[in-house]
Amino acid sequence: MLCKNSWIDMTWDGKPARTGKENIQVEFHQRAKTLINFDLACDMAAREIYDTHKDLYLGLSGGADSEYIATCFHRNGIPFTPVILQYNLATSNDQIYESWYAKQWCRQHNVEPLIVNIDDYVTSKREATLYLELKPRLIGGAVTTGFLKSCVEERGGKLLSGFQLEYYPDHEQMTYLESQLKNYNGFVLEESDLYIETLGQNQHPWAFFYWSPEIIAGFVHEWNVNKTMTENKSLIYKTSYRPKFSYPTGFFPGHQSTIRKTIASSKWGTRDCALMGSREHLLSQLLE
Numbered sequence: 414m415l416c417k418n419s420w421i422d423m424t425w426d427g428k429p430a431r432t433g434k435e436n437i438q439v440e441f442h443q444r445a446k447t448l449i450n451f452d453l454a455c456d457m458a459a460r461e462i463y464d465t466h467k468d469l470y471l472g473l474s475g476g477a478d479s480e481y482i483a484t485c486f487h488r489n490g491i492p493f494t495p496v497i498l499q500y501n502l503a504t505s506n507d508q509i510y511e512s513w514y515a516k517q518w519c520r521q522h523n524v525e526p527l528i529v530n531i532d533d534y535v536t537s538k539r540e541a542t543l544y545l546e547l548k549p550r551l552i553g554g555a556v557t558t559g560f561l562k563s564c565v566e567e568r569g570g571k572l573l574s575g576f577q578l579e580y581y582p583d584h585e586q587m588t589y590l591e592s593q594l595k596n597y598n599g600f601v602l603e604e605s606d607l608y609i610e611t612l613g614q615n616q617h618p619w620a621f622f623y624w625s626p627e628i629i630a631g632f633v634h635e636w637n638v639n640k641t642m643t644e645n646k647s648l649i650y651k652t653s654y655r656p657k658f659s660y661p662t663g664f665f666p667g668h669q670s671t672i673r674k675t676i677a678s679s680k681w682g683t684r685d686c687a688l689m690g691s692r693e694h695l696l697s698q699l700l701e
Contacts (some may be wrong), residue, residue, distance in 0.1 A: 451631030469493040475514035479575030481650035554605030576606040600689035
């Protein structure tokens with residue numbers, strides 16, 4: 414994966430793609446020499462990415478993660494195009510509300526977004542092909558990831574994403590992991606973070622927050638385990654507080670959705686995320 418000095422690898426238990434029960438696996442090959450300010454680490458990453466990749470497109474959902482990246486690139490004077498998805502087919506569609514934040518950011522910063530409708534892709538052969546290639550447990554993440562990658566590549570661009578570590582337990586948004594993680598306490602990295610790379614290795618600098626050990630170390634260092642995920646991200650990113658919106662649901666007919674969920678749980682992997690450990694443990698792995 415494209416990152417600074419090949420410091421991190423994400424695989425499916427050592428494989429570039431899932432073939433069956435493999436889970437996402439994360440390996441660190443380098444540590445940060447010193448702990449530096451999170452904003453500074455991100456500014457450095459933005460400039461490093463732009464040094465080697467132009468025509469950047471950022472998936473701007475309206476969530477705090479992608480909004481922070483947009484602000485980081487903007488304050489460093491780096492041009493990019495925000496991509497905002499519209500989902501008209503979805504029956505449960507928090508994205509309608511979440512995208513307000515994305516469009517508001519664009520208005521405030523006088524940046525013209527690319528707004529694209531995902532509906533035709535959802536029912537296309539292309540989506541079905543990428544679904545079978547990914548073999549995902551997280552169906553919503555596979556749909557949006559495949560569409561974003563295809564959309565950006567059609568325009569000759571390079572894709573950035575707001576994929577970021579999360580912390581469990583968090584009863585606002587991590588309840589779907591309770592049956593898998595039970596009493597676990599610590600950071601997790603969802604398998605959907607690896608979908609872009611699985612569909613094409615070393616093609617896109619998608620992993621902004623995983624670009625360097627300094628970024629992750631700075632983020633983890635500022636994390637307060639006594640606050641919720643949304644509270645932490647609002648404080649660390651200095652973004653307005655907002656609820657966590659879920660992936661749209663109801664893309665597919667009921668029987669098709671049931672089939673996909675059944676296949677995912679019985680054939681593909683055993684867990685939806687990589688376990689990264691407690692705040693203290695993870696910092697010990699990231700810092701020299």
